[in-house]
Amino acid sequence: MTVFDILTLACAALGMVFFAAGTVGLLRFPDVHSRLHALTKADNLGLGLIALGLIFQAEGIATALKLLLVWLLAIFAAATASQLIARAALTGLDDDTPADPRP
Amino acid sequence: MAEILIGFAAGILLLVLLSLARVVVGPTVADRMMGAQLAGTGGIAMLMLLAGATDRPAVLDVALVLALLAAFAVVGFAKATSPDGAGDPEESDPP
Numbered sequence: 001m002t003v004f005d006i007l008t009l010a011c012a013a014l015g016m017v018f019f020a021a022g023t024v025g026l027l028r029f030p031d032v033h034s035r036l037h038a039l040t041k042a043d044n045l046g047l048g049l050i051a052l053g054l055i056f057q058a059e060g061i062a063t064a065l066k067l068l069l070v071w072l073l074a075i076f077a078a079a080t081a082s083q084l085i086a087r088a089a090l091t092g093l094d095d096d097t098p099a100d101p102r103p
Numbered sequence: 104m105a106e107i108l109i110g111f112a113a114g115i116l117l118l119v120l121l122s123l124a125r126v127v128v129g130p131t132v133a134d135r136m137m138g139a140q141l142a143g144t145g146g147i148a149m150l151m152l153l154a155g156a157t158d159r160p161a162v163l164d165v166a167l168v169l170a171l172l173a174a175f176a177v178v179g180f181a182k183a184t185s186p187d188g189a190g191d192p193e194e195s196d197p198p
Contacts, residue, residue, distance in 0.1 A: 009107060039141055
């Protein structure tokens with residue numbers, strides 16, 4: 001178990017913790033926006049730490065950069081997605097329960 | 104080392120299962136979309152772990168494509184829920 005392996009395990013485990021926290025948050029939080037808040041944690045941090053952990057395992061620089069690229073793409077996607085979902089929930093366009101009942 | 108990474112991938116598969124529970128239960132459409140997005144991100148994480156575990160760089164390209172497609176799924180959602188289908192977030196400003 002070289003230093004890199006230990007670093008990989010530590011980062012991947014931490015990434016898993018954030019992933020689990022985001023998923024539990026998505027299931028347990030009462031409101032659409034708070035769930036969205038939990039979800040983006042899992043997206044950005046969980047995925048980022050797993051990618052960071054795997055960068056230690058990458059043979060060449062190309063694989064490491066590709067891991068970074070996947071993470072950046074996921075972050076940009078998650079950022080825009082959160083805006084769109086929050087906007088859709090805020091304006092109450094979805095049918096069932098309104099996100100936050102206006103006075 | 105590879106087994107541990109595959110174990111992590113299995114853990115993430117379980118988390119994706121939980122996120123799909125939100126897709127089923129989710130009261131609003133936005134909740135369902137969030138569950139689907141988390142399933143997409145979980146898929147990306149699993150593919151990355153498997154690429155690291157099985158030493159196949161090609162699997163990483165699959166993760167890249169999935170990351171791209173997960174973004175477009177949400178764009179489809181935004182267009183579907185907007186009144187005129189344009190999906191312009193600012194078109195119907197909340198009162």
